[in-house]
Amino acid sequence: MNKINSIRKDWSLIETLIAQDRKILDIGCGDGGLMEQLENNRNAITHGIELNRDLAANAIARGFNVVHGNAELDLSQYSNNSFDYVILSQTLQAMMKPKDILSELLRIGSKAIVSFPNFGHWKIRLQLLISGKMPVTESLPYTWYDTPNIHFFTIKDFLNLCNEMNIVIEKSIGLTSKGKQFDISESVTGVNFFTHEAIFLLSYKSFEPIKIKSSKKVFAKNSVIAN
Amino acid sequence: MNTKFTTDTKLESEIAYFENINLKLESGDIIDSFKLAFKTYGKLNTDKTNAILVCHALTGDQYVAGNNPITGREGWWSRMVGPNKPIDTNKFFVICSNVLGGCAGSTGPKELQNGSDVAYGGNFPSVTIKDMVKAQCLLIESLNIEKLFSVIGGSMGAMQALQWAIDFPDKILNIIHIAGALKHSAQNIAFHEVGRQAIMSDPIWKNGKYFENNEVPERGLSVARMIAHITYLSEDAMHRKFGRKLQSRDIISFGFDADFQVESYLRYQGKSFVERFDANSYLYLTRAMDYFDHDETFKKNIEFSHNPNNHIKYLIVSFTSDWLFPTIESKMIVNQLNSLSREVSFLEIDTDKGHDSFLLEEPQLDDVIKGFLTNNFAKIDE
Numbered sequence: 001m002n003k004i005n006s007i008r009k010d011w012s013l014i015e016t017l018i019a020q021d022r023k024i025l026d027i028g029c030g031d032g033g034l035m036e037q038l039e040n041n042r043n044a045i046t047h048g049i050e051l052n053r054d055l056a057a058n059a060i061a062r063g064f065n066v067v068h069g070n071a072e073l074d075l076s077q078y079s080n081n082s083f084d085y086v087i088l089s090q091t092l093q094a095m096m097k098p099k100d101i102l103s104e105l106l107r108i109g110s111k112a113i114v115s116f117p118n119f120g121h122w123k124i125r126l127q128l129l130i131s132g133k134m135p136v137t138e139s140l141p142y143t144w145y146d147t148p149n150i151h152f153f154t155i156k157d158f159l160n161l162c163n164e165m166n167i168v169i170e171k172s173i174g175l176t177s178k179g180k181q182f183d184i185s186e187s188v189t190g191v192n193f194f195t196h197e198a199i200f201l202l203s204y205k206s207f208e209p210i211k212i213k214s215s216k217k218v219f220a221k222n223s224v225i226a227n
Numbered sequence: 228m229n230t231k232f233t234t235d236t237k238l239e240s241e242i243a244y245f246e247n248i249n250l251k252l253e254s255g256d257i258i259d260s261f262k263l264a265f266k267t268y269g270k271l272n273t274d275k276t277n278a279i280l281v282c283h284a285l286t287g288d289q290y291v292a293g294n295n296p297i298t299g300r301e302g303w304w305s306r307m308v309g310p311n312k313p314i315d316t317n318k319f320f321v322i323c324s325n326v327l328g329g330c331a332g333s334t335g336p337k338e339l340q341n342g343s344d345v346a347y348g349g350n351f352p353s354v355t356i357k358d359m360v361k362a363q364c365l366l367i368e369s370l371n372i373e374k375l376f377s378v379i380g381g382s383m384g385a386m387q388a389l390q391w392a393i394d395f396p397d398k399i400l401n402i403i404h405i406a407g408a409l410k411h412s413a414q415n416i417a418f419h420e421v422g423r424q425a426i427m428s429d430p431i432w433k434n435g436k437y438f439e440n441n442e443v444p445e446r447g448l449s450v451a452r453m454i455a456h457i458t459y460l461s462e463d464a465m466h467r468k469f470g471r472k473l474q475s476r477d478i479i480s481f482g483f484d485a486d487f488q489v490e491s492y493l494r495y496q497g498k499s500f501v502e503r504f505d506a507n508s509y510l511y512l513t514r515a516m517d518y519f520d521h522d523e524t525f526k527k528n529i530e531f532s533h534n535p536n537n538h539i540k541y542l543i544v545s546f547t548s549d550w551l552f553p554t555i556e557s558k559m560i561v562n563q564l565n566s567l568s569r570e571v572s573f574l575e576i577d578t579d580k581g582h583d584s585f586l587l588e589e590p591q592l593d594d595v596i597k598g599f600l601t602n603n604f605a606k607i608d609e
Contacts, residue, residue: 023568047570053577053591060542060572060595063602067561067573077562 006139010089010115010199011037013173013181017113017201018042022084025049025109027071028091032059035066047083049074072096078108087113090197093149103165106204111170115199120154120192123177138177139197155184155192162202171201230369238332239296240264240289240325243366250362253518256352260341263366264332265289265324268308269316271372276607278372279314279600280363281323282380282387285455285512286504288331291323292316297331297503303586313597314379318604322370326387327362328354328511336507337438348507349435356383356519360390364398374398376607377600381405381585382552383512386519389560393521393528396536401603403542403596405585406549408556409563410520415551418458419513422451426506435507448506449497456496461548461581465489526563541571542599544585544592551582572599 011034018024021043026035029048038044048066050056056068067074071088072095086109088101093116095101105112117139127135134144142149153161155174162169172184174195184191184198231244246260266289271278281291281304288295290302292309308314308321325333328351336351367375378399380388385407392402411419429447431437437444469489473479476486485491521528529536541564545557554575564571576591578584585592 053575057574057576057591057595060574061598061602063598063606065540065570065572067565067571068575069558069561069573074562074565077565079566079568082568 006197007033007090009175009179010197013175013199014087014089014113014115015041017171017173017199018044018085023047023082025078025083025086027075027086027088027105029059029064029066030055032062032064032066034087034089035059035064036062072101075101075104075108080107081110083109085109085111085113089113089115090117092116093119093151093153095151098151098153099161099165102161102167102202106167106202110203112202113199114202115197116153116158117197118155118174118192118195119152120156121177121196122193125193155195155198158198158200162200166205167202168205169200170203173199175199230365232369235264235332237296238264239294240266240332242332243324243369245362245365245369248365250358250365252352252358253355254353258334258341258352261327261334261362262332262338263324263327263334263362265322265366266291266293267323268292268321269319271320271370275372276374276376277318277604278320278322278367278370278375279377279379280367280375280391281308281314281321282363282378282384283323283326284380284382284384285516286452286500286509287384288329289323289325290331291321306588307593307596313593314600315597319376319600322367324363324366326354326359326383326512328359328508328515330505330508333362335505336435336511337505346438348438351507351511353514353518354511355515356386356390357394359515360387360394363387364391364395367398374400376604377401377403379403379405379596380407382407382582383516385552386516389521389525392536392539392541393525393532395534396529396532396539397534399539400607401540401542401599403544403599404557404560405544405592406546406552406557406582407560408552409525409559410522410556411516411518412556415458416517418454418551419517422454423510423513425450425454426510429506432506435510437506443501444506445501448501448504448509449494451506451509452500452504453493453497456493458551459581459583461550461579463548463579464581467579468492522559525560526567529564529569530567537569539569540599540603541569542595543571543573544595545573545575546580546582546584546589547575547577548579549582549584 023045026048029050035046049071056066059066086105092098124135174182174184175197177196233242235242242262242264244262250258287303292302292305295302310317325331328335330337336347340347378388378391385404388402388404426447429444431442432444472488474485474488474491479486543557543561545554561573580587
């Protein structure tokens with residue numbers, strides 16, 4: 001798959017994870033391609049952030065609500081739960097602090113959609129094993145000294161992080177390098193070997209509301225219990 | 228409301244007279260009657276949905292496009308406003324009025340006081356951005372326009388656009404806010420103060436009564452303009468334009484002539500400004516900008532406004548080399564709008580032309596303004 005097709009495929013899978021009439025923030029929205037698709041097909045209200053000046057200008061000129069800025073600095077300005085979905089497509093591996101970003105996504109969105117190239121794919125493992133050099137593939141096409149991707153991780157790493165952060169994986173979709181689609185199941189070993197790209201729908205674990213009784217009223221509060 | 232309209236052939240402007248209207252200003256002063264000089268471009272459509280108000284900057288006027296009879300030159304934003312231009316007058320009805328306190332035909336210090344044959348001069352009441360917008364809103368109402376599609380402005384014009392969103396949110400659909408801020412910064416107030424001091428220390432100023440002897444405090448006003456003009460440029464742009472190049476000479480004079488091109492340029496800017504602008508107006512309008520401050524109040528104002536303002540779309544634009552209204556100031560607005568989940572777009576344009584960039588050739592500015600207007604207009608037109 002070439003890069004463009006791979007992004008289109010990514011978008012159409014993201015679309016399947018999104019309900020009608022929702023409010024969405026697309027981080028790294030480019031010129032608004034995914035936003036357009038979700039407005040047209042899901043009647044979504046969309047907002048975007050784009051780091052690249054020219055892409056941001058294009059998106060604004062195309063009529064989208066796009067803020068030219070850096071997600072790692074600017075996400076803090078959004079209020080809690082201001083979006084139904086926050087999308088981070090093919091970018092987590094380029095973030096300075098992926099863990100912080102992940103918790104920001106789920107602070108400002110009820111749900112987060114994250115997609116990334118799997119560094120555990122067999123081709124990558126094989127390249128490193130045989131050549132002893134940093135792998136260069138279709139989904140990770142950069143040389144080590146000239147790559148925006150600074151945090152490489154595998155599906156297994158990601159699942160461990162989600163577990164550690166009390167993040168629930170509501171849905172997960174894997175793609176093979178041939179573009180074949182499948183559910184990423186519990187059997188992580190095989191999946192981690194064959195998944196070329198992965199897309200996850202995430203939310204926080206929901207907890208039973210704690211009811212506090214006072215003499216007159218009942219207060220209810222959604223509380224997160226640490227471990 | 229009884230608004231009288233006339234055409235001033237000398238000013239090539241429409242004049243709207245608001246008589247016995249008792250306009251209460253932010254200072255508490257009341258202007259019983261006033262007039263606004265304005266220009267319109269394009270045609271208002273039958274549903275009256277295509278009106279755009281353009282707000283001018285400190286030394287601007289109602290002559291956005293076409294001929295400016297005061298300077299004999301093209302309007303200040305003729306590259307942006309006109310048929311098939313980014314603000315397309317084939318599609319939109321564009322209104323621009325000279326601000327209250329201005330000197331191109333609207334009521335201001337150089338106009339005669341109501342019912343007398345003496346000009347206001349220093350007796351003109353202090354006006355603020357809020358007062359200017361209040362007057363503009365009366366004009367829009369008297370033109371029978373219920374809702375403006377957009378309010379657009381740069382610099383002091385951006386302040387007015389923001390004020391519209393705060394004071395009359397139900398009368399607008401979107402704003403385009405260029406090179407502005409929530410407040411006038413300490414540094415900006417400082418530059419304005421130097422300009423005002425230059426005017427007031429000119430012996431001809433005479434407490435603002437220079438018109439009594441038919442004189443103009445040219446020295447003071449031109450120095451004020453020279454200082455201000457420096458703040459509108461950037462070091463890079465000045466270096467690119469002038470460097471240390473000498474003016475009409477091969478060697479330095481060891482004197483105080485305009486040896487350098489940059490000096491000659493500034494002197495020319497000062498001189499030509501005096502011919503078109505009133506010194507008292509300059510005092511009042513710089514003061515209006517100084518008093519502009521929504522730093523603490525903007526968010527509360529739009530969050531808890533009794534007027535609905537959720538629908539407003541914001542386009543905020545800044546320029547990398549603008550040190551008068553730097554990007555950080557625009558980002559504060561974006562930040563506050565984002566924290567309220569409002570529909571906001573923001574772009575920082577990469578240019579070395581400084582604060583004045585919004586008046587100059589910046590293709591990306593043209594693109595976003597054109598696209599923003601066209602696409603959002605298509606949405607309401609559906």
